[in-house]
Amino acid sequence: VNEWIYPNINNGVYRCGFAKSQEAYNKAVADLTKAMDRVESILQKQRFIAGDTMTEADIRLFVTLFRFDEVYIVYFKTNTRSV
Numbered sequence: 001v002n003e004w005i006y007p008n009i010n011n012g013v014y015r016c017g018f019a020k021s022q023e024a025y026n027k028a029v030a031d032l033t034k035a036m037d038r039v040e041s042i043l044q045k046q047r048f049i050a051g052d053t054m055t056e057a058d059i060r061l062f063v064t065l066f067r068f069d070e071v072y073i074v075y076f077k078t079n080t081r082s083v
Helices: 002-010 012-017 022-043 056-076
Strands: none
Touching (some): 002 022, 012 056
């Protein structure tokens, strides 16, 4: 799961915030939105992102989600979803 969480969520918010063109921003926000939908779908069925126990992927996800509404939506315009 780290293979898609890191580039699309953890780094995805920064790809949105530091995009050098509208096209780059559009791609980054689309990837972020798709990944957030995937996370929501997984977490509706199980407690942790990678199965029955907490893993590094859960911690990586938590630190980004914890700051999402207060920081990334405000400064990086990642407001297609709310946490």
